[in-house]
Amino acid sequence: MDTRRTILTGMALGAGMAALPALAQQGEIKIGEINSYSGLPAFTEPYRKGLQLAAEEVNAKGGVLGKKLVVITKDDAGKPADAVTAANELVSRDEVAMIAGAFFSNVGLALADYAKQKKIFYLAGEPLTDAMVWSSGNRYTFRLRPSNYMQAAMLAEEAAKLPAKKWATIAPNYEYGQSAVKVFKELLSKKRPDIEWVGEQWPPQGKIDAGPVVQAIAALKPDAILNVTFGPDLIKLVREGNTRGLFKGRSVVSFLTGEPEYMDPLKDETPEGWLVTGYPWNNVKTPEHEAFLKAYQAKFNDYPRLGSIVGYSLVNAAAAIIQKAGSTDTEKMIEAARGISFDTPFGKATFRAIDQQSTLGAFVGKTGVKDGKGVMVDPVYRDGADYLPSDDEVKKMRPQD
Template sequence: MAGFTFSRRSALAAGTGILAGLRPGHAPAQGAPIKVGELNSYARMAAFAMPYRNAIQLAVDQINQAGGVMGGRPLEFVFRDDGSTPGDAVRVAEDLLTREGCAFLAGTFLSNVGLAVSDLANQRKKLFLATEPLTDALTMAQGNRYTWRLRPGTYMQTRMVVEAARGKTAKRWAIVAPNYEYGQSAAANFKKLIGSAIPGAEIVAEQYPALGRVDAGATVGALAQARPDGIFNVLFGPDLTAFVREGNTRGLFERRLVLSLLTGEPEYMLPLGDECPDGWIVTGYPWEQVQDAPHKAFIEAYRARFNDTPRKGSVLGYVTAQVVASMLNKANSTETEAMVDALADLPTQTIVGNVTMRALDHQGTMGTWVGETVLRGRTGTMRNARYADGANYLFPEDEVRAARPRS
């Protein structure tokens, strides 16, 4: 079943509240809404989560104006903060399912939180569409029938930047990553993949500061002492800003190749300002360089409605709503098993192209942009950026079968 299509005309209608973008023969959705329980780190990770929420609402409003889902029912996301801890998130998820009467769960940001909600979904036999958590445990060793992940995980994004470094000469590598599930998963994947791109590469130093509490001076000092040729960085948010500032001051990045996950995303690039490093190979989102017509229409609508430029979270939020609408239209039911079955190999045409939810490991093929950091004026962005289709970076099927529990 075709997913929700976002045209330029309907984009502008959504941005201004004008109903001119309705598809022929469709009236605005009516009746009892289909509720999705969306929990996320809106307080702690607001830079990413609030643009994500904004874009979900933009997409939902347009979907409902165009006739809704499942033959005319409105779609509704019920947003809650997950407390950024596994215990709080599980309590919020229970409340969304019971008191709010949501058909299924979506969202979460931190990987350990996502794993906790995934475990709850498996116990309760309720669908959970994990949108942001990047740990590969969600789709591999701790995968289950009821959990699906939309965004490219740590293996996929690490493979993207490692392959971009193919042919480079850096042999001695240092790793810096937050000391929790996401950082550990990314580091493990880097160790596994770097040798295929740079034969003879070795790890000479590893630093794992606590999330949100990086001692930038000590971390930079330890990395510099190891004298690496290259650095694999997985820090993000305020930790990244502190690390870059200290690294620039001490010259850590001079004449060194840096591979960095997420750094090219506006959420993390903007706070760096004119301290943005030059030449890092990163994953990110250079929104101002995207030329695809549906995506440009999305950008126009987002800017018109929120008086701001989109972030990477905005893209994820919009695609989330598109995939949810596509799934509900195919299932034509809010019964859990029907929705789970509908997600298996479900293709959706989105603002980043086709996204398919692979049945083998419940991983979406959504990709991201890969390029190099560059300072333009007083703001960092990406150069030589290209969209890396996630379908080309999935785990090999034999590795999935070996790692994933049978269900």
């Protein structure tokens, strides 16, 4: 498969197939999607499947504005410059209606700036930095996933109940990690003024030297640890931490660790009792999720990851925006997107007009091990709308359009 340019036409099976020729005759609406496919396959391959499933479902129902929805994907290799180059190609050569996607926060910010300069709609999927919709927010950028602030607020709500007073942090040294640590510290300290932050470790993203990091944190003798590492870095940290007994007798709060793409590789090495955000795919019993799960498993013979949810919801959101706008004109899509509700496997979500942040939520629970695999224990879905700052607070943080 060409990782630089893959077209997902949303080909449907059965009855939906008959609708495609008619749609094709009426033209196409293209979305240009950019992501770190070569760098983070654990997330982006399930994400790509989510994109594909949603596009096929949209087209089986008649497409968007009577046209076939086409998603063109490009790999940014985790580099902001490559992402901007890809965006230029998608806009100038492929004539996409909007750009979408990105994983890393620094890449997402580069695409948001590109969208502002070129006046093109950008639907950010995964980037979590709060700057995306607040300090660096612009009228052309909308963000799907619950942000660092939202996830930090969910976790801080539970962390404040812990008896721990001395905290240390471990996070990747780039925009996402820096943003997550900053907001979690602010929110937890506000709830618990008795908290003391005793030290930090900032390993480079994707290049953690876990031994020295674990040793440095252990030397601080904290009561609790905030972890923001993910992917291969998380695996190395957990294995080294387990070996050296870092987590024994300590509370750990960890962003994203409950997501299957990050917990699955740990298997029975998964630490138990960590407070995490994540996605308990086999323990969500709502009608929306059960319908999504059935369709996903039927098509791919696999279970979804959090990336699958993001990709699927991204396409549904884009289709809803274009349909409501009645056009692919950028300004009309912006006006349509502000306040719009759209379908996700977690239920309806809405893009707030004030900051263009989605109200999509996240699950909060604890890590556990079952049948030799890492699982989320006692997960509870937190509605993103309940963990966002007020309009007045947003106005102080976000440049007004």
